[in-house]
Amino acid sequence: xxxxxxxxxxxxxxxxxxxxxxxxxxxxxxxxxxxxxxxxxxxxxxxxxxxxxxxxxxxxxxxxxxxxxxxxxxxxxxxxxxxxxxxxxxxxxxxxxxxxxxxxxxxxxxxxxxxxxxxxxxxxxxxxxxxxxxxxxxxxxxxxxxxxxxxxxxxxxxxxxxxxxxxxxxxxxxxxxxxxxxxxxxxxxxxxxxxxxxxxxxxxxxxxxxxxxxxxxxxxxxxxxxxxxxxxxxxxxxxxxxxxxxxxxxxxxxxxxxxxxxxxxxxxxxxxxxxxxxxxxxxxxxxxxxxxxxxxxxxxxxxxxxxxxxxxxxxxxxxxxxxxxxxxxxxxxxxxxxxxxxxxxxxxxxxxxxxxxxxxxxxxxxxxxxxxxxxxxxxxxxxxxxxxxxxxxxxxxxxxxxxxxxxxxxxxxxxxxxxxxxxxxxxxxxxxx
Amino acid sequence: xxxxxxxxxxxxxxxxxxxxxxxxxxxxxxxxxxxxxxxxxxxxxxxxxxxxxxxxxxxxxxxxxxxxxxxxxxxxxxxxxxxxxxxxxxxxxxxxxxxxxxxxxxxxxxxxxxxxxxxxxxxxxxxxxxxxxxxxxxxxxxxxxxxxxxxxxxxxxxxxxxxxxxxxxxxxxxxxxxxxxxxxxxxxxxxxxxxxxxxxxxxxxxxxxxxxxxxxxxxxxxxxxxxxxxxxxxxxxxxxxxxxxxxxxxxxxxxxxxxxxxxxxxxxxxxxxxxxxxxxxxxxxxxxxxxxxxxxxxxxxxxxxxxxxxxxxxxxxxxxxxxxxxxxxxxxxxxxxxxxxxxxxxxxxxxxxxxxxxxxxxxxxxxxxxxxxxxxxxxxxxxxxxxxxxxxxxxxxxxxxxxxxxxxxxxxxxxxxxxxxxxxxxxxxxxxx
Numbered sequence: 001x002x003x004x005x006x007x008x009x010x011x012x013x014x015x016x017x018x019x020x021x022x023x024x025x026x027x028x029x030x031x032x033x034x035x036x037x038x039x040x041x042x043x044x045x046x047x048x049x050x051x052x053x054x055x056x057x058x059x060x061x062x063x064x065x066x067x068x069x070x071x072x073x074x075x076x077x078x079x080x081x082x083x084x085x086x087x088x089x090x091x092x093x094x095x096x097x098x099x100x101x102x103x104x105x106x107x108x109x110x111x112x113x114x115x116x117x118x119x120x121x122x123x124x125x126x127x128x129x130x131x132x133x134x135x136x137x138x139x140x141x142x143x144x145x146x147x148x149x150x151x152x153x154x155x156x157x158x159x160x161x162x163x164x165x166x167x168x169x170x171x172x173x174x175x176x177x178x179x180x181x182x183x184x185x186x187x188x189x190x191x192x193x194x195x196x197x198x199x200x201x202x203x204x205x206x207x208x209x210x211x212x213x214x215x216x217x218x219x220x221x222x223x224x225x226x227x228x229x230x231x232x233x234x235x236x237x238x239x240x241x242x243x244x245x246x247x248x249x250x251x252x253x254x255x256x257x258x259x260x261x262x263x264x265x266x267x268x269x270x271x272x273x274x275x276x277x278x279x280x281x282x283x284x285x286x287x288x289x290x291x292x293x294x295x296x297x298x299x300x301x302x303x304x305x306x307x308x309x310x311x312x313x314x315x316x317x318x319x320x321x322x323x324x325x326x327x328x329x330x331x332x333x334x335x336x337x338x339x340x341x342x343x344x345x346x347x348x349x350x351x352x353x354x355x356x357x358x359x360x361x362x363x364x365x366x367x368x369x370x371x372x373x374x375x376x377x378x379x380x381x382x383x384x385x386x387x388x389x390x391x392x393x394x395x396x397x398x399x400x401x402x403x404x405x406x407x408x409x410x411x412x413x414x415x416x417x418x419x420x421x422x423x424x425x426x427x428x429x430x431x432x433x
Numbered sequence: 434x435x436x437x438x439x440x441x442x443x444x445x446x447x448x449x450x451x452x453x454x455x456x457x458x459x460x461x462x463x464x465x466x467x468x469x470x471x472x473x474x475x476x477x478x479x480x481x482x483x484x485x486x487x488x489x490x491x492x493x494x495x496x497x498x499x500x501x502x503x504x505x506x507x508x509x510x511x512x513x514x515x516x517x518x519x520x521x522x523x524x525x526x527x528x529x530x531x532x533x534x535x536x537x538x539x540x541x542x543x544x545x546x547x548x549x550x551x552x553x554x555x556x557x558x559x560x561x562x563x564x565x566x567x568x569x570x571x572x573x574x575x576x577x578x579x580x581x582x583x584x585x586x587x588x589x590x591x592x593x594x595x596x597x598x599x600x601x602x603x604x605x606x607x608x609x610x611x612x613x614x615x616x617x618x619x620x621x622x623x624x625x626x627x628x629x630x631x632x633x634x635x636x637x638x639x640x641x642x643x644x645x646x647x648x649x650x651x652x653x654x655x656x657x658x659x660x661x662x663x664x665x666x667x668x669x670x671x672x673x674x675x676x677x678x679x680x681x682x683x684x685x686x687x688x689x690x691x692x693x694x695x696x697x698x699x700x701x702x703x704x705x706x707x708x709x710x711x712x713x714x715x716x717x718x719x720x721x722x723x724x725x726x727x728x729x730x731x732x733x734x735x736x737x738x739x740x741x742x743x744x745x746x747x748x749x750x751x752x753x754x755x756x757x758x759x760x761x762x763x764x765x766x767x768x769x770x771x772x773x774x775x776x777x778x779x780x781x782x783x784x785x786x787x788x789x790x791x792x793x794x795x796x797x798x799x800x801x802x803x804x805x806x807x808x809x810x811x812x813x814x815x816x817x818x819x820x821x822x823x824x825x826x827x828x829x830x831x832x833x834x835x836x837x838x839x840x841x842x843x844x845x846x847x848x849x850x851x852x853x854x855x856x857x858x859x860x861x862x863x864x865x866x
Binding site: 001002003004007008009010011012013016017020023024026027034038039040041043044045046047048049050051052054055058069071072073074075077079081091092095096098099100101103105106111113115117125136138140141144147151237238241242243244291293325327339340341343344346347350351353354355356357360361371374375 | 434435436437440441442443444445446449450453456457459460467468471472473474476477478479480481482483484485487488491502504505506507508510512514524525528529531532533534536538539544546548550558569571573574577580584670671674675676677724726758760772773774776777779780783784786787788789790793794804807808
């Protein structure tokens, strides 16, 4: 029996086949995201993976339903597996906004679902790092959010030579639109054309723009000139003060497809242009008011960054982090008379925080040693009885193959010193700037 | 608009209201579970939250469907939100078993879903720590798994005075059954009655047993005698060798409701008997064969531990871990001319791993300081210009209120030394035995 097409299985490393994903890499990416959010003072939240269908139709209209994993539950309720996190954020923040000091800085790492006709390799779910600021209209919040986005990617080893944040603004486009067209109701349609400009043939875009009363040459001249507005200048200066200026450029080719953006918008792309957007977001100052039925009116902004494009990019750049299995110690049990003592020793090591494995059943010495190597153990430990009847422990560093005899009471320290001599990849959740 | 009844919202601490859950506590529990699994050499895996309905009916029969969040997707496929992890584990392990050396030791922390008619306070989802061993028939594996269960609870501060693992065996009950009844087909029905013995009125159980040809007095005498079988003795001795003997007792009152258990079974309960089972599991040596259509035949065993009962128990025992907000430093910006320099300083601190916040907009000095306290900052940092024009940084320890002036280059070290002077609760994912 197979999993549902478009969904992923996550296996432990080393991966058994190329069509499954790495649970170890997923954990590492999540840890880097969460750690970067922590460094920026963003607090974690989460909502249910199943929400009322109405939450999405309120925000995006009835046409969104065709893209959703929605169904009627046994109680007759219309529900949908969440396709994005912003409606949940808006619901949660507006429900409790009086209880939190503004600005609210929150993040989540939800799994999101979209129903699409199945195409080869096309996924129906992904995990997405979401970060939002609620209750701050100053452009300093936009800069903070973009800095968080940049540092989330830097924490995974990506540099200014790998990616850039293309910064734009709905306000700049609104000005352009108003200068050329007095029918405000056409603005959304116009933005949709701009959003597709890089993906559609020139003639198609030109015709669509002409139908709206625009010349594509004017549009392209505006994009090419790329003069930062005052609000974008504030964001650029703020990022430059942080030393992050090299990661961002003004680019009006970005506008974001969704209707609800109201100010600065941005997308992160790999510089070679091989992948879809790594992340995208912007300001949506009216959405919480709409979603709360007018009850709560708070400016807000946020971004989302998916795990799939990111993992592909890391792989293409040779930056996939080392997620090989690691074990602090493998305890060799070569004398069954010492199994109980070995179990006590294993317990002591684990209590002290070391990862330890061993053979459940009697096995040849060389087989146990081979297993230790397969599991990435940094050390082996085995108990022996001295001629005088005392227990002694032999601790072997598997990198240097040096072996030392220590008293059983000193094994915890001896294993820790082998482990620390090269650092522990799996417990390293600290960003590497 | 509200969330769906029976689902939870997870908010950052301090919690705004009593009917939401703590995202910070959830993270801490997940970290302790994952860290304990790591210490035991268990590797992480995960599958989709949506699986083919058939995966559950194959294992549990068609009657399970009434308890599932199942639906027909837009492609006409019968699917269900996963109600338990074991079928996914069996699917994944059997699909790739040739690629992993046995025994396989795997864990996952899935969110699980059950459709139940909504009752007040009754949840339709929870998170569950799942750990399984595949490919080892020796009872040493049962002991290892129970030790992992015990240490998962110890990592959250629970002691032998708080909980006990009640250890039983389907084999012992099978022997009892065979001594009293020759109709093997009635065994499952008999096990169901035993499973409900503690929850149903005496007369009801007595009548059901009599209908099957058993006297309830015989059954109760067997439970009360509680003599460990040889296989249970092996497990008890193994746990005693680890120093974990006080956490486990033989108790034939436990049998586990599900049909598929084949050997030792166990459940962890709080000693005061106030809560439902904290965790439960056992050996299911035939399940992978059934689930793989006979293709793969591997012995296996596992347990599940939910987050809801566990959080309730920790709260009742005053053991809820400290999940107050924490921040390494709040940077006070009292002179707008120094905002750019302050942003550079903030970036430097965050790059070095510290969690830092500040005011996006100009604010009164006392208001900024109040915010630092609210956010649980350990230190404040503010830049000043010396009379000679040099930048100096004032680092204040908010516990002692001692303030030191340092050069901007030394701020990272100064903040780290304040932070380390009392340890960092949020970065401490190490178990505390």
